[in-house]
Amino acid sequence: MKATGIVRRIDDLGRVVIPKEIRRTMRIREGDPLEIYTSNDGEVIFKKYSPIGEMSENAAQVADIMYKLAGCPVAVFDRDHVVSVSGAAKKEWNARRVSPELEDLMESRRMYFSDNGDSSLIPAEGVDKKAVACLPIISSGDVTGAVAFLDNGTGSGINESQKSLIQAASQFLGRQLES
Numbered sequence: 001m002k003a004t005g006i007v008r009r010i011d012d013l014g015r016v017v018i019p020k021e022i023r024r025t026m027r028i029r030e031g032d033p034l035e036i037y038t039s040n041d042g043e044v045i046f047k048k049y050s051p052i053g054e055m056s057e058n059a060a061q062v063a064d065i066m067y068k069l070a071g072c073p074v075a076v077f078d079r080d081h082v083v084s085v086s087g088a089a090k091k092e093w094n095a096r097r098v099s100p101e102l103e104d105l106m107e108s109r110r111m112y113f114s115d116n117g118d119s120s121l122i123p124a125e126g127v128d129k130k131a132v133a134c135l136p137i138i139s140s141g142d143v144t145g146a147v148a149f150l151d152n153g154t155g156s157g158i159n160e161s162q163k164s165l166i167q168a169a170s171q172f173l174g175r176q177l178e179s
Helices: 020-025 056-070 100-107 160-178
Strands: 034-038 044-048 074-078 082-086 131-139 142-150
Touching (some): 056 082, 056 160, 100 142, 142 160
Antiparallel strands (some): 074 082
């Protein structure tokens, strides 16, 4: 654990303000859920809660099935990081932060499809592979992550069956989070 040198007092309602610099660095937005941990040493630790991270095994299974059916690599993201990948090097992708472009796509609840194979969306920081399709995962009205087909190097766009598959996967993951 790293000390920040910032000290905050608890108010009369038991609240503490997380400084703006820390919220920006850790990508904590208004309304984001936080898990609270305590230790025997008296430490109180806040950790961003990721519903998709909690169901990472299901996300991995969905990614594997999508990869087998669509024939192109698949990545599943929570709001901040890669949760699961299939058809691409896991070591290269695991725990990478989402790119600002993907973050913007999720925030605006937009779908992205590259019909002609010319993709410009890089979904994760530090990785050169682009996404040919990407959809946000919406659960109970909130964006909780995204699912993406990654470029398989053939230069082809995404076809109608792949569009249907990624839409079904996005909706399935969103519904799994609701139940």
